Amino acid sequence: MTIAVTPDTLSTNEFKSCCQVRERSPDPLIKAQGLAYVVLQRPDLDRAADFFTSFGLLTSHRTSQRILMRGRTSEHHILVLEKGPARYARMGLYAERESLDTLSTKLGLPVEKHDPELGGEYVTLTDPAGLTIEVNAGLRSLPDIEKPAANPWNLSDHKPRINRTVRKQVAPVQVHKLGHTVHSVSDIKGTIEWYQDTLGMIVSDFQLLNQEEIPSVAFMRCDRGDIPVDHHTIALGLTPELGHLHTAFELDSMEEIAIAQEWLQKQDYTHSWGIGRHILGSQIFDYWxxxxxxxxxxxxxxxxxxxxxxxxYHPFHKDAQHQWGPHMSADFAGTNHPWRMLKSVVRRLFNKDDLNLARIKKLNKALN
Ligand SMILES: [Fe+2]
Incomplete structure (x- = not known):
């Protein structure tokens, strides 16, 4: 286990004065309310469902071409597995019903009906990175699944559990809900500002390299006024390989995360990084x-x-993602596939892209 050390960097105000990306839109088209689901295409649906069952999701509906999976909340589906070549197909956000009309009128897009199994209506958008986003209202819901009763925790100065023991089984945990989804994009300023202008998202935190005008990472939350929301629902990064970086599901406690880790290890799935605690968002994390x-x-x-x-506003460097826990793994950083990374970088250098040679040099210095 390591304690992350912050290297010498610019102060917060200096990062802020360099950053040329705004924090929120003065007049967004709508305000998205949260992340509803992600849709993954998978060539082998049974194999994919086995993984996500071990990960803690439950099947709410299944056909030969599609599997819908849920957590403990009332949402009928937070993960959709569709038959097809492996790819992250799209994400779904929640919005008020009138927001769908606003999108339809202002952007000239149809409000469509989902099939009865999914329920509700949606408008399909495409972000500047080419990612498909469905903005939904009235999706189908189910009764909540009751949470197992928690054991009172005997703290050093407060010990409420007397004459009672704790017994835990190493078995699939229950995911509570879908949390956030993270993507690497080629035009980070344009993409952040699109999420602000179109969906009303607010940047909770930027991470920047020294003297940079654009961030390396932006963590964005929904704007629900005085209703508290997750620190980030969508995060955008400027990393060598484009596309989906990860999607996160909420568990109840660090002990559940540790039990899930042991269960997934027993099933021979591939561990990536954890257990640790992030800095921005503060989550205890474990990646698979x-x-x-x-x-x-x-x-x-x-x-x-x-x-x-x-x-x-925060510095971006190799220890900027965690407060404690193991060093970031090569798998999480993508450096365990150097040729794949190099191929992506070379391709991007010939396109109009934020990843230029000067930035690669800075990134390399910050990460090493
Ligand atoms: Fe995350």
Missing amino acids: RDPDGDLFEHYADGDLFDSSVATG
């Missing part, structure tokens, strides 16, 4: 690869912010 190589996070004890919290 599914059989198709995509990354998924278990987290617990994340921060909640309402819309009054100001945007934070």
Whole structure:
């Protein structure tokens, strides 16, 4: 276990004065309310469902072409597995019903009906990175699944559990809900500002390299006024390989994360990084690869912010993602596939892209 050390960097105000990306939109089109689901295409649906069952999700509906999975909350589906070549197909957000009409009128897009199994209506958007986003209202719901009673924790100065023992089984845990999804994009300023202008998202925290005008990471939350929301629902990064970086599901406690780790290890799934505690968002985390190589996070004890919290500015370096825990793994950083990374970098250098040579040099210095 290591304690992360912050290297010498610019002060918060200096990062803020360099950053040329705004914190929130003065007049967003709508305000998204939260992350509803992610849709993954998988060539072998049974294999994918086995992984996500071990990860802690439950099947709410299944056909030969599609599996819908839920957590403990009333949402009928937070993960959709569709038959097809492995890829992250799209994400779904929640919005008020009238927001769908606003999107339809202002952007000239149809409000469509989901099939009865999914329920509700949606408008399909495409972000500047080419990611498909469905903005939903009225999705189908189910009764909540009751949480197992928690054992009172005997603290050093307060010991409520007397004459009672604790017995835990190493078995699949129960995911509570879908938390956030993280993507690497080629135009980080344009993409952040699209999420602000179109969906009303607020940047909770930026991470920047020294003297940079654009961030390396932006953690964005929904704007629900004085209702507290997760520190980030969507995060955007400027990393060598484009596309989906990870998607996170909430568990109840650090002990559940540890039990899940032992269970997933017993099933021979591939561990990526953890257990540790993030800095921005404060979550206890543990990362796993599914059989198709995509990354998924278990987290617990994340921060909640309402819309009054100001945007934070922070340095980006190799220890900037965790307060304690093991060093970031090569798997999580992507450096265990150097040729794949190099291929992506070379391709991007020939495109109009934020990843130029000067930035690669800075990134390399910050991460080493
Ligand atoms: Fe995460």
